[in-house]
Each structure stands twice: as C-alpha cells, then as structure tokens.
Amino acid sequence: MRVGVLTGGGDCPGLNAVIRAVVRRGEVGHRDEFLGFLDGWHGVIEGRTMALDVERCRGILPRGGTILGTSRTNPYRVAGGVEGALRTLRSERIDALVAIGGEDTLGVASRLSGAGVSVVGVPKTIDNDLSATEVTFGFHTAVQIATEAIDRLHTTAESHDRVIVCEVMGRHAGWIATYAGIAGGAAQILVPEEPFDIEVVCRNLKARHAKGRFASIVVVAEGATPAEGTLAVVSREVDQFGHPRLGGIANVLATAIEDRTGFETRVTILGHVQRGGTPTAFDRVLATRFGIAAIDAVHDRAFGQMVALRADRIVRVPLAEAVSELKRVDPYLLHDVAEVFFG
Numbered sequence: 613m614r615v616g617v618l619t620g621g622g623d624c625p626g627l628n629a630v631i632r633a634v635v636r637r638g639e640v641g642h643r644d645e646f647l648g649f650l651d652g653w654h655g656v657i658e659g660r661t662m663a664l665d666v667e668r669c670r671g672i673l674p675r676g677g678t679i680l681g682t683s684r685t686n687p688y689r690v691a692g693g694v695e696g697a698l699r700t701l702r703s704e705r706i707d708a709l710v711a712i713g714g715e716d717t718l719g720v721a722s723r724l725s726g727a728g729v730s731v732v733g734v735p736k737t738i739d740n741d742l743s744a745t746e747v748t749f750g751f752h753t754a755v756q757i758a759t760e761a762i763d764r765l766h767t768t769a770e771s772h773d774r775v776i777v778c779e780v781m782g783r784h785a786g787w788i789a790t791y792a793g794i795a796g797g798a799a800q801i802l803v804p805e806e807p808f809d810i811e812v813v814c815r816n817l818k819a820r821h822a823k824g825r826f827a828s829i830v831v832v833a834e835g836a837t838p839a840e841g842t843l844a845v846v847s848r849e850v851d852q853f854g855h856p857r858l859g860g861i862a863n864v865l866a867t868a869i870e871d872r873t874g875f876e877t878r879v880t881i882l883g884h885v886q887r888g889g890t891p892t893a894f895d896r897v898l899a900t901r902f903g904i905a906a907i908d909a910v911h912d913r914a915f916g917q918m919v920a921l922r923a924d925r926i927v928r929v930p931l932a933e934a935v936s937e938l939k940r941v942d943p944y945l946l947h948d949v950a951e952v953f954f955g
C-alpha cells in the first residue's frame with residue numbers, strides 16, 4: 613500500500629518513535645511505500661511532502677519533536693481546505709493515511725473518515741486528556757521534566773523561605789499538574805477540574821507556615837481557574853480549533869498569594885520545556901507499540917479507528933469515540949493521594 617503519515621497539533625516527545633515504528637513495520641512487514649506530509653493537515657492541503665523510508669528514520673527514536681513538522685491547521689477552517697486535502701490524497705495515490713495527533717488532529721481525521729478517507733489515528737498529547745486511551749505518549753516525559761523542575765525549585769524555595777508557584781501545561785485537564793505535584797511534593801495543586809478559591813489557598817499556606825514550613829511549592833495547571841468571583845483573570849485569543857492560548861495564571865496567583873499572605877512569592881512557568889527533548893523509555897515503548905498497531909490496523913482495513921492503550925493492551929476504538937470526551941483527573945488522586953501531603 614502507499615501510506616501517508618502526518619503529525620498534527622503541538623509537538624510531543626515520542627512522535628518520531630511512532631513514525632519510525634509505522635515505517636519499519638510497514639516497509640519490512642507489509643512492503644508498504646510511505647509519504648510524509650509536512651506540518652500536519654497544512655501539508656496535506658498544500659501537497660507538501662517528504663520521502664519516508666526505513667533509512668530516513670534511522671536515529672530518530674530518541675529525538676524529540678517531529679521530523680515531519682506539525683501545525684494546528686484545521687482544513688475545515690481554511691477556505692478550500694478539505695477539497696485541497698482530498699485532491700492531494702488522490703494525486704499522491706494515497707491508499708491510507710496514518711494521522712498522529714491529539715483531539716484536534718484526530719477530530720479532523722474522524723470527519724475526513726466520514727468523507728471516505730481511509731485513515732487510522734494514533735493518539736498523542738502531553739496533556740493525557742483523551743478519554744479513549746488510558747495514557748498517551750508524551751505525558752510521561754512531560755511529568756518527568758516537570759518533576760525534576762519542582763525538585764530544583766524546592767531547594768531555592770527552602771533557602772529563601774519563599775512560596776514558588778510553578779505553572780505546568782495540560783490545557784483543560786490537570787494530569788501533568790497532579791502527577792508532577794504528587795511526585796514533586798507540592799504543598800498545593802490547582803487543576804482545571806476543580807476551580808480554586810484563593811482565600812482557601814492562602815489559608816492553607818498560612819497554616820503551613822504557622823507550623824514552621826516556610827517554603828511551599830504551589831503547582832498550578834495552566835488551565836486552572838478561580839472559582840467564580842474569587843479572582844480576576846484575562847480572557848484569551850483562540851486558535852483554529854477554538855482553543856484559547858493558555859499560560860500566565862501563575863502570575864495572577866502569585867500576586868494574589870503575596871498580597872494576602874505577605875509571603876515572598878515567585879513564579880516559574882515551565883512552558884514548552886515540558887514538550888521538548890528526548891522521550892522517556894516509557895514513552896518510546898508506548899509510541900513504538902502504537903506505531904506498529906496503527907500500520908497493522910491499516911492492513912486490516914480498520915479505517916476510522918484509533919489505536920489506544922487499555923489494561924496494557926493496544927486496542928482499536930472508533931475515532932469518533934476517541935475525540936468525544938475529555939479525560940479529567942480522577943478526584944481520588946487529588947483528594948486521597950495529593951491532599952494527604954498538603955499543609
């Protein structure tokens with residue numbers, strides 16, 4: 613078969629491991645030919661491609677980012693985007709497409725599948741917010757990076773008797789904040805799933821200081837929001853998928869904490885550091901398993917499906933199901949695990 617491959621949405625450690633696995637299994641196991649589309653759906657619309665074979669994939673397993681490039685282009689929001697994409701797939705004689713992406717990229721894949729495109733999805737995102745799979749590759753790496761950063765923040769917070777607010781990514785889910793907060797011993801973890809009351813946050817920090825713990829790390833997810841009316845935050849511009857660009861809640865929070873407690877409070881926003889660099893071993897293995905399963909799904913003609921991890925097995929789920937629901941942090945993790953160490 614002649615198979616197209618694309619990576620869409622934010623880059624994520626492990627994308628190259630998926631590409632390598634798809635190509636290796638496809639070329640050696642199924643005698644496929646591959647064509648890489650550059651910069652996600654943008655490359656499909658405009659017919660921008662690169663050759664992809666086993667040789668081209670040598671050495672990419674440990675590399676972060678994506679050799680194909682990526683973008684947040686939505687063909688359904690670009691004039692002539694869908695027609696352009698269908699035209700390219702026809703002219704390049706693509707028999708099947710492997711789309712590697714998150715909710716947005718896979719949402720487009722799902723709609724194109726409805727329009728007759730033979731597509732299989734692979735879930736990626738550091739946010740770990742896709743409900744159809746227990747975990748996405750990239751998440752483990754992001755948590756590891758954030759945890760190491762929190763470890764470093766502890767020593768400076770302790771030396772200076774400071775509160776440090778550490779903001780992590782995750783969009784509208786608090787998975788990175790919860791895992792890195794637990795692993796890094798945070799004094800407070802604030803996530804989008806549970807709007808926070810600034811007065812409660814400050815009361816907890818004061819109680820902690822009263823017990824002689826003068827340094828505190830507050831981990832806040834970028835998508836965390838104050839309970840209505842408790843703190844003013846600015847609204848943001850949106851991308852082609854309607855998502856606001858998040859980031860900066862830590863600044864608002866730190867000012868509010870310092871004003872209300874009198875404790876010196878500093879901010880660290882980890883930002884794209886969490887998406888960069890080499891994937892952990894866990895993410896490389898998961899990405900490799902997904903890649904192999906995706907090209908096998910192509911040969912089983914399981915189109916309109918996405919590969920997913922359930923009970924440590926790779927399964928197939930309908931793309932439509934994969935993008936229908938946001939996976940939120942289990943309250944058990946927040947209340948029965950993380951909270952035990954607050955205060």
Ligand code: F6P
Pocket residue numbers: 622714737738739781782783834857858887
């Ligand atoms: O979805 C991954 C993610 O890193 C989110 O955690 C974050 O909100 C967003 O992408 C940032 O996107 P960009 O790199 O386009 O600013």
